[in-house]
Amino acid sequence: xxxxxxxxxxxxxxxxxxxxxxxxxxxxxxxxxxxxxxxxxxxxxxxxxxxxxxxxxxxxxxxxxxxxxxxxxxxxxxxxxxxxxxxxxxxxxxxxxxxxxxxxxxxxxxxxxxxxxxxxxxxxxxxxxxxxxxxxxxxxxxxxxxxxxxxxxxxxxxxxxxxxx
Numbered sequence: 801x802x803x804x805x806x807x808x809x810x811x812x813x814x815x816x817x818x819x820x821x822x823x824x825x826x827x828x829x830x831x832x833x834x835x836x837x838x839x840x841x842x843x844x845x846x847x848x849x850x851x852x853x854x855x856x857x858x859x860x861x862x863x864x865x866x867x868x869x870x871x872x873x874x875x876x877x878x879x880x881x882x883x884x885x886x887x888x889x890x891x892x893x894x895x896x897x898x899x900x901x902x903x904x905x906x907x908x909x910x911x912x913x914x915x916x917x918x919x920x921x922x923x924x925x926x927x928x929x930x931x932x933x934x935x936x937x938x939x940x941x942x943x944x945x946x947x948x949x950x951x952x953x954x955x956x957x958x959x960x961x962x963x964x965x
Contacts, residue, residue, distance in 0.1 A: 848897070850897050850898075850899055851898060851899065851911075851913040852899040852900075852901060852906060852907060853898060853899070853900050853901070853911055853913060853952075853954075853956045854900075854901055854902075854906050854907040854908055854909045854911070854954075854956075855900050855901065855902050855909065855952065855953075855954045855956065856902060856909065856953075856954050857884065857885050857902055858884065858885060858887045858889055858900060858902050859884050859885070860953045861900060861952045861953055861954060862889065862900075864932075864952050864953060865891055865898070865900070865952065866891070867930070868927070868930050868931075868932045869893065869927070869932070869950070869958070870893050870926070871891035871892060871893040871896075871898065872891065872892055872893065873889055873890070873891060874890040874891065874892045874897070875889075875890045876888065876889045876890070879903075885902045886901070886902040886903040886904065887901070887902050887903075888900070888901045888902075888903060888906075889901075896915045898913065909954045909955065909956065910954070910955045910956060910957075911956055911957070912956075912957040912958075912959055913956070913957070913958055913959065914959045914960075914961050915958060915959070915960050915961070916961055916962070917960045917961065917962050918962065919962070920938055920946050920947075920948055920960060920961075920962040921938065923948065923960055924937065924938055924948055927948075927950065932950055933950065933951070934948055934949070934950060935948075935949050935950070935951075936949070940964065944963065944964050945961050945962065945963060945964065946961070946962045946963075946964055947959055947960065947961050947962075948960040
């Protein structure tokens with residue numbers, strides 16, 4: 801019995817694509833290419849996109865993302881173990897994965913990331929209980945989504961989004 805074409809191993813790497821300071825991207829590479837049969841059936845080659853947020857320093861935002869938003873550190877890299885920065889962190893909460901970097905060439909500060917959530921009211925309550933500024937609160941958008949916005953200390957915006965029932 802052959803392996804499922806959907807079970808390709810995926811490795812995440814980061815590279816600069818060379819078009820300016822904001823085009824550093826996280827790229828997912830499939831270690832095993834999908835079969836021609838899988839491609840013909842519409843089973844794609846793309847994996848999950850992983851956003852990379854540039855921050856000035858991981859020290860302050862680490863507290864915001866972990867203590868405030870409930871993410872945990874999956875892995876970290878520091879070029880100099882004696883210093884907190886520059887650093888690269890991989891954060892996870894449930895199925896959401898964020899990469900944070902304070903390395904100067906890892907893009908610009910002040911981007912937006914959208915994270916799908918199943919219960920936006922519950923998330924709102926969790927954030928308020930932790931003292932996180934939720935701006936205008938949960939907003940019902942004309943296009944059918946419910947959204948909640950928070951900003952880290954470097955003005956990166958996290959947009960939590962749920963589909964209206």
